[in-house]
Amino acid sequence: MDEDIAAEDAPDGGWPPQLIAELAGLRAQIAREHDRAAAREQVIDRLHEDNQALRSGERRLLLLPLLADLRRLRHELLRSAAGLPEQFSGSRAAELLRSYAFDLQLTLERGGIDVLLPAPGDPLDPSAHRAVGTVPAGDQEAAGTLAEILLDGYLDVESGRVVTPAEVRVHRWTAPPEPGDSSPSQLIEDGHV
CATH class of the missing domain: 2.30.22.10 (Head domain of nucleotide exchange factor GrpE)
Structure with a gap:
């Protein structure tokens, strides 16, 4: 009974000093772990953003040859259309279109x-x-x-x-x-x- 009275009169609500020190140590350890977890989340978020940027860049690099071929084909189509004679036959048109289809096939093969x-x-x-x-x-x-x-x-x-x-x-x-x-x-x- 005297110990109960002594504990009530003690500072910090009567908790033994050793227990108070242990709790303070645990609080500090939990705070450090929380800070580490937050730092890990930031690193994961940054790595995810970097990964997305790299994938986007790779995709662009992969598409560059295709885009160059398509640009060239568009230019050739426009140039051919501008230079067609008035009396352009159906057989010549078919031949021209087949040549563009062949160009597209080569573009696909390069891809x-x-x-x-x-x-x-x-x-x-x-x-x-x-x-x-x-x-x-x-x-x-x-x-x-x-x-x-x-x-x-x-x-x-x-x-x-x-x-x-x-x-x-x-x-x-x-x-x-x-x-x-x-x-x-x-x-x-x-x-x-």
Whole structure:
């Protein structure tokens, strides 16, 4: 009981001096850890900003050759358009446009992209072609082959992966109806109704 009275009369609410010193030490240690954590957060934020700036710079560096090629192509298009004769034939226009398409293909190749050029009659390859329609096949052997190429595809040379599949129409075989086996819809199609 005397110890309780002595503790109440002691400064700092009666806490033993050793405990008060321990608490003060813990408070100081927590404050230091808090300051370190705040400093780490600042470093992380700065590194993230630096990383974003580097990525942006890398992207620009990667795009520079492409942008230079596109600038050159635009200039060539404008120069060619200004110099076209009055009597410019369709065949000459087609030839000129094919030359620009070839220039663009070279630009893509310099950027690590190959143009996939499927041909009619090639078998459908779902990894490189995207079927967007069908065309009736003349015979059963043509079924599943490419009928029309609507858009070329693109392949990443480095990874070997298709970036954009070619859009194609595919031959589809439908067996002719058996003689005497006329359904109502077939009669309508044949004009018998």
